[in-house]
Structure formats: C-alpha cells, structure tokens
Amino acid sequence: MEVNRRDFLKIAGAGIGTLVLPSLDVKAAAIPGNLENAHAMLYDATLCVGCRACQVACKKRAGLPYVMDENQMYEMPTDLNGDTWTLIKLYQDTETYSYVKKQCMHCVEPACASVCPVAALEKTSEGPVVYHSYKCIGCRYCMTACPFDVPKYEWDEVNPIIQKCDFCADLQAAGQQPACSAACPTGALISGTRAEMLAIAHQRLADHPEQYYNHVYGEHEVGGTSMLYIAGVSYEKLGYPTLKDQPIPDITWPYMKAVPFVFFGMAGAMSAIYYWTHRNKEEEEG
Amino acid sequence: MATGVNNIRLRKYPVGAGMIIVWIAGAIGLSVAVYRWIVGLRITNMSDNRPWGIWISFDMMSGIGLAAGAFSIAAIVYIFNIKKLYPIVRPTILTGFISYILAALTLLADLGLPQNIWHLIIYWNIHSPLFEIGWCVMAYTTVLLLEFSPVVLEALGWKAPLKLIRSITIPLVILGISLSTMHQSTLGTMLLAMPYRIHPFWYSPLMPVYFFMTAIAAGMAMTVFESYHSARTYQQKFKIGIASRITSWIPYVLGLYLVIKVVDVIVSGTYIYLIQDPWPTFMFLIEIMGGALIPALMFADKRVRSNLSGLVWASFLVMGGLILNRFNSTLVFMNGDFYFPSAAEIAVSIGLTCLGIILFDAAIRFLPMYPNPREKQAIKSLENAV
Numbered sequence: 303m304e305v306n307r308r309d310f311l312k313i314a315g316a317g318i319g320t321l322v323l324p325s326l327d328v329k330a331a332a333i334p335g336n337l338e339n340a341h342a343m344l345y346d347a348t349l350c351v352g353c354r355a356c357q358v359a360c361k362k363r364a365g366l367p368y369v370m371d372e373n374q375m376y377e378m379p380t381d382l383n384g385d386t387w388t389l390i391k392l393y394q395d396t397e398t399y400s401y402v403k404k405q406c407m408h409c410v411e412p413a414c415a416s417v418c419p420v421a422a423l424e425k426t427s428e429g430p431v432v433y434h435s436y437k438c439i440g441c442r443y444c445m446t447a448c449p450f451d452v453p454k455y456e457w458d459e460v461n462p463i464i465q466k467c468d469f470c471a472d473l474q475a476a477g478q479q480p481a482c483s484a485a486c487p488t489g490a491l492i493s494g495t496r497a498e499m500l501a502i503a504h505q506r507l508a509d510h511p512e513q514y515y516n517h518v519y520g521e522h523e524v525g526g527t528s529m530l531y532i533a534g535v536s537y538e539k540l541g542y543p544t545l546k547d548q549p550i551p552d553i554t555w556p557y558m559k560a561v562p563f564v565f566f567g568m569a570g571a572m573s574a575i576y577y578w579t580h581r582n583k584e585e586e587e588g
Numbered sequence: 589m590a591t592g593v594n595n596i597r598l599r600k601y602p603v604g605a606g607m608i609i610v611w612i613a614g615a616i617g618l619s620v621a622v623y624r625w626i627v628g629l630r631i632t633n634m635s636d637n638r639p640w641g642i643w644i645s646f647d648m649m650s651g652i653g654l655a656a657g658a659f660s661i662a663a664i665v666y667i668f669n670i671k672k673l674y675p676i677v678r679p680t681i682l683t684g685f686i687s688y689i690l691a692a693l694t695l696l697a698d699l700g701l702p703q704n705i706w707h708l709i710i711y712w713n714i715h716s717p718l719f720e721i722g723w724c725v726m727a728y729t730t731v732l733l734l735e736f737s738p739v740v741l742e743a744l745g746w747k748a749p750l751k752l753i754r755s756i757t758i759p760l761v762i763l764g765i766s767l768s769t770m771h772q773s774t775l776g777t778m779l780l781a782m783p784y785r786i787h788p789f790w791y792s793p794l795m796p797v798y799f800f801m802t803a804i805a806a807g808m809a810m811t812v813f814e815s816y817h818s819a820r821t822y823q824q825k826f827k828i829g830i831a832s833r834i835t836s837w838i839p840y841v842l843g844l845y846l847v848i849k850v851v852d853v854i855v856s857g858t859y860i861y862l863i864q865d866p867w868p869t870f871m872f873l874i875e876i877m878g879g880a881l882i883p884a885l886m887f888a889d890k891r892v893r894s895n896l897s898g899l900v901w902a903s904f905l906v907m908g909g910l911i912l913n914r915f916n917s918t919l920v921f922m923n924g925d926f927y928f929p930s931a932a933e934i935a936v937s938i939g940l941t942c943l944g945i946i947l948f949d950a951a952i953r954f955l956p957m958y959p960n961p962r963e964k965q966a967i968k969s970l971e972n973a974v
Contacts, residue, residue, distance in 0.1 A: 381636070413781055416715045416716065417715075417717065418718075420708060420719070421713040421716075437707055437711045438700075438704065438707075439702075439705055440701040440702070441699055442639040442700065443718050443781075447781040447782060449784050449785075451636075454636045455636060457630055457635065458628065461701055462629065462701070551715060553783060554780050557717070557777040557780065561720055565769075565770055569766045572761075572766070575668060576666075580669060
C-alpha cells in the first residue's frame with residue numbers, strides 16, 4: 303500500500319513533468335478583435351410595418367418547414383423555435399404599440415460559443431455566430447447560457463440539433479445581404495458594418511429624439527451585439543432584457559484560467575501534507 | 589486460482605423485499621432509457637425555455653456532489669494519514685466509482701446526441717466549464733477504477749498488477765483529489781455563465797467555492813449514510829466510531845460555508861430579496877437552516893455523533909441540503925418555463941439510482957468487500973507475498 307519517499311518523488315516528478323501545460327493565453331484567438339468593420343444589422347422598430355417578409359425570406363433561405371396545425375393550416379409560432387430562426391412580434395398597450403424582430407443577436411463575445419464544450423458554436427471574424435452541427439453532442443448548455451434565449455432545439459427529433467439564425471453567413475461571404483434585410487420593403491432592417499449601423503442608429507436618435515426611446519440596444523449589452531435595435535418603446539416591453547456591459551465569457555474565463563493552478567496547487571499541497579504526516583514513518587518502521 | 593483465495597463467488601447475504609423493488613425499478617428505468625434512445629427527448633417535459641431538467645439537477649449535479657466522499661475519505665486516510673478510517677475506504681471508493689458511472693449513463697440519456705459524447709476528446713474548447721468537467725469526470729472515473737481495482741485483483745490473486753497499483757496508490761490518490769477539486773468547483777463555474785437566469789440567492793461569484801465545500805460535507809455524510817445501510821443490509825457491525833470521526837469534520841466545512849455565505853449575502857446586497865421574494869426566501873432559508881446550519885450544529889455535538897439515529901439523520905440533512913441547493917440553483921430558481929419532470933424522466937432518474945444500488949450490492953455479494961475471517965487470512969498472506 304505504501305510507497306517509499308524516493309519512489310514517490312520519482313513518480314510525482316514524472317507526472318508533473320509530462321503534465322506541465324503550455325501557456326493558456328488563447329483568449330485573443332477566441333475573440334476576433336474589433337468587430338466594428340464586421341457585418342451587422344440595424345432594426346428600426348419605428349419603421350417596421352409587421353409584414354413578415356423577413357420571416358418568409360428566412361424560412362426560404364434556411365429551408366425551414368412551416369409549422370402546421372393538425373388540419374394542415376399554417377400556424378404563427380409565438381416564439382422562436384426549432385423551425386423558426388426569426389419572428390416578428392407585436393407589443394401593444396393602451397397608448398402605444400411596436401413591432402419587434404427576434405433572432406440571434408450575434409454577440410461580439412457570445413456566451414454560447416464560450417460555453418460549448420465541443421466548440422460547435424463559433425463567432426466568426428466576419429460577424430455571424432455559426433453552428434457546426436457535426437460537432438454538437440446535444441448538451442444544451444448554449445440554450446441555458448444565452449442571455450437572449452435564442453438557441454432552440456429539435457425536441458421531436460431522435461437526433462436533434464440546435465437551431466438558430468446563422469446571419470446568412472454563406473450569403474454574406476458571397477458579398478450578398480442577409481435574406482431578411484434584403485427582403486425588408488420599408489428599410490426597417492438594414493445591414494452593413496457595425497460602425498455604419500451604430501452611426502445610423504445614433505443619427506436617427508439625434509434627429510428624432512421624440513420618436514425614439516433613447517438607447518441603441520446591442521451597442522454595449524453583454525459586450526455588444528452585431529444585431530442592433532432602435533425603437534419607440536422601452537426594450538423591456540419588447541422582451542429584451544436589461545443586461546450589463548460585461549460579456550458573459552469574461553465572467554467564466556478567469557475561473558477557467560485558474561484551473562491549472564488549482565490542479566497543481568492542490569497536488570502540491572497534498573504532496574506536502576503527505577510528507578508532513580508521514581515524516582516519522584521510516585523511524586517507526588525501522 | 590493460483591493463490592487459493594477464490595474470492596469471486598456469491599456470498600449469501602439475505603435478499604430483502606427492498607432489494608426486489610430496487611431491481612424492478614432499475615429494470616423499468618433502464619427500459620425507459622432504452623426507449624428514450626429510440627424515440628428521442630420528446631418523452632421528457634423539457635422544452636426550449638427549460639432545456640435542462642431533473643437529469644441535470646438530480647443525477648448530474650447532485651449525484652456528482654454526493655460522490656465527493658470518495659476523494660475526501662481517500663485524502664483523509666492516505667494523505668492526512670488517519671488510518672482509523674481505512675475500513676471504509678473500499679466501500680466509499682466503490683460508491684464514488686458507481687456514482688460516476690451513473691453520471692456518465694445519465695449523460696447518455698440526457699444528451700441530445702449521446703453517440704457524439706466522444707467529441708469531447710477531439711473538439712476542444714478550454715473556455716467551456718463543461719469541457720473541463722467532461723475531461724475531469726473521464727479522468728477521475730479512471731482513477732476510481734484503478735483505486736478500486738485492488739479488491740478485484742486480490743480476489744483474482746493477480747500479484748503483478750496488484751503490485752503495480754500498490755506502488756502508485758499515493759500519486760493516484762493525489763491525482764484524484766486534484767481532479768475532484770477541479771470538477772466539483774467547476775460545476776459551480778458552469779452556472780456562472782447564467783447571471784441573468786439564476787436567482788441572486790444562489791448566483792454568486794463564489795459559487796465554485798460553495799459547490800466544492802458542500803460537496804465535501806455531503807460526500808462525507810453520504811459515506812456515513814451508505815455505511816449505515818450497508819451494515820444493516822449485509823449484517824456487518826456499523827462502526828460508529830468511524831462515522832463519528834468522519835462527521836466531526838462536517839461542522840468545520842459547513843461552518844466555513846455558512847460564514848462565507850452570510851458575508852456574501854450581506855456584502856453583495858442580496859439580503860434585500862429576503863423581504864422582496866417570499867418563495868425564494870423560504871427555499872433559501874430551508875436550504876441554509878435545514879441543510880447546513882442544523883446538521884452542522886448536530887454534528888458539532890458529541891452526543892449526536894455517538895448516537896446512531898442522530899448520525900444518520902444529520903447525514904440525511906446534509907445530503908438533502910446539497911440536493912436542494914443543486915435543484916434550487918439549476919432548476920427551481922433558474923428562469924424558464926414551468927417544468928415538472930415527466931414520468932419517463934422520473935423513471936430514468938429513479939432507475940439509474942436503483943442501478944447504482946444494484947451494482948453496489950453485486951460488488952458486495954461477489955467481491956471480498958467485507959472479508960470473513962478465513963478470507964482475511966488469505967488476503968493477508970497474499971499481501972505479504974506482494
């Protein structure tokens with residue numbers, strides 16, 4: 303059961319030698335730098351007429367089936383789901399109303415990509431957060447970590463995958479607009495670089511402060527998103543949560559960075575205690 | 589059988605009615621799990637706005653927490669050199685080993701694409717707490733297998749591998765402690781990615797510390813609880829001195845936990861919710877009082893620790909405290925749609941727990957877990973030979 307001190311040192315030394323980790327400064331690699339020149343979209347709720355052309359274009363482009371009821375009648379979903387990547391909703395109270403478009407926010411530093419254990423979600427430097435279904439194990443951590451409740455699941459499938467807006471990454475790579483913004487007839491949804499979108503948003507807020515709620519949603523929320531919003535009512539009413547500026551990956555990364563230190567620190571402490579508690583062993587045995 | 593130990597044989601411990609129920613529940617649970625692989629997750633009540641259910645809260649979060657006894661007891665016996673506890677090392681390691689197998693089986697039921705679980709090995713994301721947990725659990729299950737293997741090797745009388753395992757016992761134990769420290773705390777880190785979802789009573793930057801500390805306390809309590817039930821079932825003498833010794837450390841662990849928690853609630857300003865949110869307050873107080881404060885006070889009292897029912901009840905409270913904590917933070921007070929587990933989910937959870945009992949029972953019946961005097965002698969001669 304016991305090993306003598308010399309053997310133990312040999313084994314421990316070999317273990318530590320082979321387990322020494324390379325420096326773990328890969329954060330820079332995971333977050334593709336300044337996204338001001340990456341693709342972004344701006345949704346102006348005051349210009350949206352709720353025609354849902356974007357929704358139809360999205361279904362067509364992504365090849366997503368329509369949700370039918372039992373009589374093969376088309377049913378409007380009430381929230382994003384495994385067959386719906388984008389959705390127009392209407393907020394209405396006694397004084398005011400506003401349409402709102404839901405889809406993936408394409409965070410600058412996305413929680414989903416940070417928590418995915420197999421890196422199935424990836425923030426590309428072009429802007430879109432894309433999903434590699436071939437890697438996915440189906441843990442659904444992305445769904446719980448997303449502060450916007452965006453990733454949805456194919457609960458009825460035997461081999462389900464995550465479904466969420468991919469920002470038409472393929473179309474954008476080919477120099478085209480995302481299908482939804484290309485389909486928008488009123489200019490409520492426009493696409494361009496993040497810097498351009500922010501400039502336009504702030505310009506509109508400055509030109510017509512009476513029309514707008516004075517905040518560009520997505521400029522700073524959880525570190526900023528590539529999907530930006532301006533609207534005439536508060537974002538809470540539109541179902542967008544009040545979020546801090548800190549990106550979610552910045553919360554967990556310091557802990558993850560400490561993991562090797564915890565591992566070797568604990569091993570070192572335990573080895574030290576072992577020697578302390580067994581210091582008289584040889585005398586006892588002798 | 590070269591050594592004549594001949595220890596892998598059926599020992600005739602009585603089979604109670606309880607065990608028959610356990611067998612039936614285990615069979616039902618496993619059948620439902622197989623059915624789930626055929627039809628998918630539609631038989632669960634999980635949904636887009638409630639993507640994690642009881643398989644995560646109970647089988648994963650609570651199960652791994654309660655399995656922490658294996659590394660705590662190994663540390664106490666091998667590292668802190670408190671040899672008095674040696675007799676319970678084997679059952680505790682076995683309990684831990686089975687718990688981790690169950691956690692892996694739970695994952696196979698819960699993951700949407702269980703056939704892809706090996707992707708953890710080839711697709712890395714060191715930013716993900718779950719990636720680290722996956723690796724630690726794989727590594728630690730291997731460590732537990734090796735830590736448990738002497739029981740089997742002795743029974744088989746295989747001297748060479750036995751000698752090898754014996755020679756690396758201490759490094760193995762230290763590796764197990766390090767891996768456990770990592771993944772027990774990272775289960776808390778995992779929830780740090782949900783600052784807008786988890787109620788402030790449970791969401792705290794110190795969650796990794798809390799998860800680690802409650803796991804140590806509940807792991808030790810689980811060890812006592814398990815030894816008590818094994819002693820009853822297999823007609824062994826319950827070694828109250830050992831149980832008393834283990835539980836004497838629980839007040840320190842839970843006491844420190846409570847102090848940090850109270851300071852945290854005051855400093856972070858979370859206490860304002862004590863007035864605002866009656867339902868979370870109620871659950872929080874039950875968890876803190878019933879699951880930590882009361883059992884800590886009970887175990888601090890020597891009269892409770894030398895009293896059989898006191899020991900078992902206080903252990904039960906500590907374990908219940910951990911389970912309640914994991915449920916509160918990953919299910920009840922995590923924002924999302926209303927959720928109550930489906931019959932299939934409950935059947936699988938109960939079934940897997942029963943499978944754990946069945947595996948434990950099988951190990952006791954077929955392996956020299958509680959050697960009789962004649963076997964003890966044979967093992968002794970084998971040990972001398974090694």
